[in-house]
Amino acid sequence: MDLKLGRMTLKEWVAVESDSIQPVPRLRQELFRMMALAADKLRHLGASVDSVDGGSQQLPNGQTLPIPPIILAELGNDPKKPTVCFYGHLDVQPARREDGWLTDPYTLTEVDGKLYGRGATDNKGPVLAWINAVSAFRAMEEDLPVNIKFIIEGMEEAGSVALEELVRREKDRFFSSVDYVVISDNLWISRRKPALTYGTRGNSYFTVEVKCRDQDFHSGTFGGILNEPMADLIALLGSLVDSSGHILIPGIYDHLAPLTEEEKKMYEAIDLDLEEYRNSSQVKKFLFDTKEEILMHLWRYPSLSIHGIEGAFEEPGAKTVIPGRVIGKFSIRLVPHMNMSVVETQVKQHLEYIFSKRNSSNQMVVSMALGLHPWIANVKDNQYLAAKRAIKTVFGTEPDMIRDGSTIPIANLFQDVIQKSVMMLPLGAVDDGEHAQNEKINRWNYIEGSKLFAAFFLEMAKLH
Amino acid sequence: MDLKLGRMTLKEWVAVESDSIQPVPRLRQELFRMMALAADKLRHLGASVDSVDGGSQQLPNGQTLPIPPIILAELGNDPKKPTVCFYGHLDVQPARREDGWLTDPYTLTEVDGKLYGRGATDNKGPVLAWINAVSAFRAMEEDLPVNIKFIIEGMEEAGSVALEELVRREKDRFFSSVDYVVISDNLWISRRKPALTYGTRGNSYFTVEVKCRDQDFHSGTFGGILNEPMADLIALLGSLVDSSGHILIPGIYDHLAPLTEEEKKMYEAIDLDLEEYRNSSQVKKFLFDTKEEILMHLWRYPSLSIHGIEGAFEEPGAKTVIPGRVIGKFSIRLVPHMNMSVVETQVKQHLEYIFSKRNSSNQMVVSMALGLHPWIANVKDNQYLAAKRAIKTVFGTEPDMIRDGSTIPIANLFQDVIQKSVMMLPLGAVDDGEHAQNEKINRWNYIEGSKLFAAFFLEMAKLH
Numbered sequence: 001m002d003l004k005l006g007r008m009t010l011k012e013w014v015a016v017e018s019d020s021i022q023p024v025p026r027l028r029q030e031l032f033r034m035m036a037l038a039a040d041k042l043r044h045l046g047a048s049v050d051s052v053d054g055g056s057q058q059l060p061n062g063q064t065l066p067i068p069p070i071i072l073a074e075l076g077n078d079p080k081k082p083t084v085c086f087y088g089h090l091d092v093q094p095a096r097r098e099d100g101w102l103t104d105p106y107t108l109t110e111v112d113g114k115l116y117g118r119g120a121t122d123n124k125g126p127v128l129a130w131i132n133a134v135s136a137f138r139a140m141e142e143d144l145p146v147n148i149k150f151i152i153e154g155m156e157e158a159g160s161v162a163l164e165e166l167v168r169r170e171k172d173r174f175f176s177s178v179d180y181v182v183i184s185d186n187l188w189i190s191r192r193k194p195a196l197t198y199g200t201r202g203n204s205y206f207t208v209e210v211k212c213r214d215q216d217f218h219s220g221t222f223g224g225i226l227n228e229p230m231a232d233l234i235a236l237l238g239s240l241v242d243s244s245g246h247i248l249i250p251g252i253y254d255h256l257a258p259l260t261e262e263e264k265k266m267y268e269a270i271d272l273d274l275e276e277y278r279n280s281s282q283v284k285k286f287l288f289d290t291k292e293e294i295l296m297h298l299w300r301y302p303s304l305s306i307h308g309i310e311g312a313f314e315e316p317g318a319k320t321v322i323p324g325r326v327i328g329k330f331s332i333r334l335v336p337h338m339n340m341s342v343v344e345t346q347v348k349q350h351l352e353y354i355f356s357k358r359n360s361s362n363q364m365v366v367s368m369a370l371g372l373h374p375w376i377a378n379v380k381d382n383q384y385l386a387a388k389r390a391i392k393t394v395f396g397t398e399p400d401m402i403r404d405g406s407t408i409p410i411a412n413l414f415q416d417v418i419q420k421s422v423m424m425l426p427l428g429a430v431d432d433g434e435h436a437q438n439e440k441i442n443r444w445n446y447i448e449g450s451k452l453f454a455a456f457f458l459e460m461a462k463l464h
Numbered sequence: 465m466d467l468k469l470g471r472m473t474l475k476e477w478v479a480v481e482s483d484s485i486q487p488v489p490r491l492r493q494e495l496f497r498m499m500a501l502a503a504d505k506l507r508h509l510g511a512s513v514d515s516v517d518g519g520s521q522q523l524p525n526g527q528t529l530p531i532p533p534i535i536l537a538e539l540g541n542d543p544k545k546p547t548v549c550f551y552g553h554l555d556v557q558p559a560r561r562e563d564g565w566l567t568d569p570y571t572l573t574e575v576d577g578k579l580y581g582r583g584a585t586d587n588k589g590p591v592l593a594w595i596n597a598v599s600a601f602r603a604m605e606e607d608l609p610v611n612i613k614f615i616i617e618g619m620e621e622a623g624s625v626a627l628e629e630l631v632r633r634e635k636d637r638f639f640s641s642v643d644y645v646v647i648s649d650n651l652w653i654s655r656r657k658p659a660l661t662y663g664t665r666g667n668s669y670f671t672v673e674v675k676c677r678d679q680d681f682h683s684g685t686f687g688g689i690l691n692e693p694m695a696d697l698i699a700l701l702g703s704l705v706d707s708s709g710h711i712l713i714p715g716i717y718d719h720l721a722p723l724t725e726e727e728k729k730m731y732e733a734i735d736l737d738l739e740e741y742r743n744s745s746q747v748k749k750f751l752f753d754t755k756e757e758i759l760m761h762l763w764r765y766p767s768l769s770i771h772g773i774e775g776a777f778e779e780p781g782a783k784t785v786i787p788g789r790v791i792g793k794f795s796i797r798l799v800p801h802m803n804m805s806v807v808e809t810q811v812k813q814h815l816e817y818i819f820s821k822r823n824s825s826n827q828m829v830v831s832m833a834l835g836l837h838p839w840i841a842n843v844k845d846n847q848y849l850a851a852k853r854a855i856k857t858v859f860g861t862e863p864d865m866i867r868d869g870s871t872i873p874i875a876n877l878f879q880d881v882i883q884k885s886v887m888m889l890p891l892g893a894v895d896d897g898e899h900a901q902n903e904k905i906n907r908w909n910y911i912e913g914s915k916l917f918a919a920f921f922l923e924m925a926k927l928h
Binding site: 231309 | 665667676677679683686687688689692696699702705707709746750752761765766767769771774776778779782785787795797822823825833834868
């Protein structure tokens with residue numbers, strides 16, 4: 001495996017300021033250049049490459065910017081082999097030296113075995129690791145054990161504009177032969193121990209508006225004779241969750257997947273230094289004291305967070321206002337097998353009940369502003385078994401079997417549209433700092449990760 | 465009484481854009497011109513006039529602007545007569561034609577007996593009405609029945625910068641001979657019936673901060689394992705007041721002045737069309753159904769309003785944030801004889817108790833950010849009796865005896881520093897629109913108001 005070459009390419013790719021967040025024509029050009037470099041690279045690998053026009057993006061200010069093409073590529077179509085589709089992205093978060101970077105963010109720099117640079121771990125490094133794995137077979141003139149497809153986009157950090165439409169359009173064409181989808185766009189939860197991600201929580205985001213009138217009131221002139229919307233809203237928000245984090249909405253826990261002995265063991269096996277986690281989180285005390293409880297409450301139990309209030313006084317200082325119309329915002333992280341529309345009904349009924357008890361003359365409107373299903377994979381699927389064996393071969397250990405407490409829309413998208421097994425197989429360590437200053441990928445992770453992908457191809461072929 | 469001349473002067477004064485809010489050198493010059501015009505006017509009246517340098521104002525941007533002088537003037541010093549000091553201000557709120565004015569805000573324009581113009585009722589008209597009253601005696605070459613003092617400022621709308629310092633400094637000099645202070649800077653609560661204002665509520669403004677850490681959290685990554693500061697804060701704010709407006713802080717009602725039969729009758733006598741009040745307030749339903757209950761809850765009972773939360777998500781949209789540190793803001797309108805430091809202790813003890821019950825690992829800090837005492841006058845004081853008689857003479861009716869639910873810092877200031885009887889004797893009607901577009905004073909109010917002040921001088925002399 002020509003890893004020196006692989007590192008040179010990573011350096012070349014990191015040097016492209018493929019920032020999709022800042023809507024600047026110069027950066028958009030860099031994104032196009034990035035996608036062209038990747039298409040070239042894949043063609044050199046022998047893949048047939050289709051750069052699909054992404055159309056254009058309408059900005060809030062009315063300006064229009066072109067969306068970089070999404071690459072669909074394929075290598076091999078032997079009907080006897082399984083077809084694995086790899087998703088990755090080559091756009092990055094903004095980075096400037098003066099934000100606190102110790103090295104230039106767009107010059108890949110090795111210090112103590114760490115390769116620093118924007119996009120090194122999110123997600124240019126993992127994309128190249130996959131390409132390295134394919135190259136290895138090519139270089140040894142060996143047949144690829146699996147058929148490979150690539151879907152590589154350049155707008156992930158900006159919300160994967162245009163991706164969903166493409167995936168739906170290509171469902172019965174490009175994706176029709178796909179058996180497995182692999183995403184490598186998250187991190188381990190440890191510095192040294194590999195992980196496999198098999199689920200994410202969903203989210204249902206609610207707004208509750210309480211209105212007396214559109215204008216605000218002065219608290220001297222009206223304080224004492226009004227059903228103040230803030231008092232109503234505070235009572236509504238205060239009815240949602242108790243101080244132990246338990247959600248108080250009746251029925252909300254009814255459809256939770258039962259905790260099996262097998263699942264319990266997965267939490268026990270996970271490598272998590274609670275003390276370090278607490279320190280790095282800068283949290284004095286969590287609601288729970290054990291690793292297992294903490295992980296379960298992040299991954300397999302729902303949680304309710306109150307985000308804020310729109311329309312009230314939020315600035316520094318002391319303003320004596322009675323807000324006339326306020327909107328509270330909260331969301332519930334959903335887990336298997338909660339049903340989003342059941343949750344919506346439960347929340348609405350609960351808030352209507354609490355509001356009716358107050359006998360307020362204000363108007364209340366509850367809306368579910370956003371709903372994302374939870375995602376859970378079957379860890380007994382072939383690709384999870386293959387990945388576990390490959391990890392054992394390359395790293396000599398069992399992986400941490402992890403979930404993500406957040407929603408990863410791309411996993412949901414592939415799961416929902418293609419309806420094939422989706423696996424998240426991360427390469428980066430927990431301290432890689434994706435989105436932060438001094439993002440890095442360890443040289444060790446990058447090299448062993450490339451080997452891992454190659455070993456995964458072999459194991460997949462064996463299991464198929 | 466030369467009222468034609470009085471209207472000419474009002475036109476001239478309204479024409480000066482004496483806006484103290486916008487910190488613009490041109491407008492500051494207009495303010496200086498306004499104060500010079502007033503000083504001239506008072507000198508023509510025969511008063512000895514002292515324009516006291518106001519020093520300068522430091523703006524938040526570091527810029528410095530001069531503060532217009534405060535006028536101290538006096539007319540007569542007969543030790544056998546009472547000395548009445550009149551407070552007024554000649555600065556105005558900003559106004560632009562395009563804000564929705566039907567006439568030019570700086571050109572006094574009469575339409576259907578209404579004199580439209582910025583400052584017409586707040587407070588140039590009433591200041592001139594007082595001057596008109598003095599002029600009337602001068603014009604008839606009659607002796608003034610009382611000694612008159614004036615304190616006229618040009619920064620009231622901007623918070624009376626420099627006033628308090630001057631009043632304290634002049635306590636034993638200019639103010640030493642003052643027996644009564646009259647302020648005419650508020651409105652009747654009816655269109656046709658005069659009023660006397662004898663009290664205002666105070667205010668104690670609280671902040672309660674709940675902190676887990678300085679940075680925010682992502683609700684996917686941390687939701688479920690934290691004592692979320694918003695949940696704590698919502699519970700704290702939710703413990704303050706019930707849905708009927710009753711304050712739940714133990715002891716808060718302990719020191720309220722008892723409601724006497726006499727006071728009760730004052731509310732009953734007040735002219736208030738509830739239906740019109742409700743409509744003009746755009747409020748579907750108040751907490752109380754009778755005029756008396758509504759007025760008492762605005763004037764003689766405390767109220768608690770929750771103003772908002774600093775540090776949470778307050779913008780439109782759906783952000784999945786767990787705020788790391790939030791500051792709730794609420795205030796209690798104080799009434800006689802609540803003691804501010806007792807209230808402070810009650811609030812702190814209550815919140816500490818509620819917080820301790822939650823067993824949260826967050827930190828809570830409660831602060832009283834601002835405290836203003838309530839003001840109440842003795843309505844049996846000579847000047848209240850004199851004003852009632854003068855109203856009866858000029859308007860043929862008893863006045864509404866009213867209070868203000870807001871704090872009027874100037875009344876407090878004179879009460880606290882000079883410790884003489886303070887009376888608020890408004891001239892303007894409830895619909896004058898001070899601070900709003902199309903501010904006006906009715907010609908009738910202006911003329912009868914000038915007569916009222918003259919009659920008041922005579923009644924004062926009789927009672928003394």
